[in-house]
Amino acid sequence: MTSPSRPGGRTARTRQAVLDAVADLLVAGGLAGVDLGEVARVAGVGRTTVYRRWGTVHALVADLVRDMIDTSSPRSDLGSLDADLRANGRLVSRTLADPRQGPLFAAFVAAAAGDDTVAELLRGFYDARLAEWAPCVVAAVERGELPAGTDPVAVVAAVSAPLYYRLLTRAERPTRAHGDRAAAAAAAAARAGVFAGA
């Protein structure tokens, strides 16, 4: 979330300070902790700015999600399914193991459990990420590495699933080895045709 070198003038810096504050408060106290006045205080910007530019907690969270989508790493294109899924597995495990991003994703999932709007925003984030990486699987099908009819989104989701499962149900940060294993498992299942048809 923190991007010290991000371009942009005062408006962009204000937005970044506000979104950083939203992320910090979400991690510290869940959705209930994201109070507009408190966001302004933590961000060091005027309350009027926060009320005028965002206005609601959901608008703040929606903007944070938009920023997360915009600043997420693009897919790789390494020429083989194994290499691309491994790159994805390493990216996701690195993100979830990050001392700032890991707790943020856990806090997002927690907030989504009790708030339908946040759940929809979070689903939007994952839809964007799955759509970003799905072409790696499409290319693998075209290269004949995977059966025709393989569901690209299902394969990419299969890489993420065990890494999120570890973080969320066990409160354990996934390692690079976990990322590699998640990628290998998804690739093996895809080759076996598990994600083709139905």
Add this chain to the structure above:
Amino acid sequence: MTSPSRPGGRTARTRQAVLDAVADLLVAGGLAGVDLGEVARVAGVGRTTVYRRWGTVHALVADLVRDMIDTSSPRSDLGSLDADLRANGRLVSRTLADPRQGPLFAAFVAAAAGDDTVAELLRGFYDARLAEWAPCVVAAVERGELPAGTDPVAVVAAVSAPLYYRLLTRAERPTRAHGDRAAAAAAAAARAGVFAGA
């Protein structure tokens, strides 16, 4: 959680009413909603009973986890890896799709994100469930269905992961078909040796 036919006298009925109330309050308002007085009120039992028998929110949650472990379905023993993992996938998807249990698990994960004691209790629940089902994989290795050195717990966890991932990151209830696919993916990856060796 509700087991109308559960045996036991007044003490057992009181415990059940209290644990049902804890689950309801956890789903409705997260960990902050599990107030001892409120638990007594919702359960229809005396406050003194709740304070004397449990005393703390963590003791209530710990007892709920113990009850969840005690009342969870035992593993299957159907003679083949595919059949056993499919039984597990269907059990987990049925549980997470249950209108009472699904939100309870989501609420537990949410509470664990902000409370280390709850995170540890939840990990204890999953450890118990993984240990219950791991012998299915051990038996498959002994039958020669899987490579020697396959990590039984990793295989069982791989069945659950996509089902939890769907519920927690997408707020979508997994279906029986999702359970079957999760089982098939875990079995294919295990056969390919993904869970054997480090």
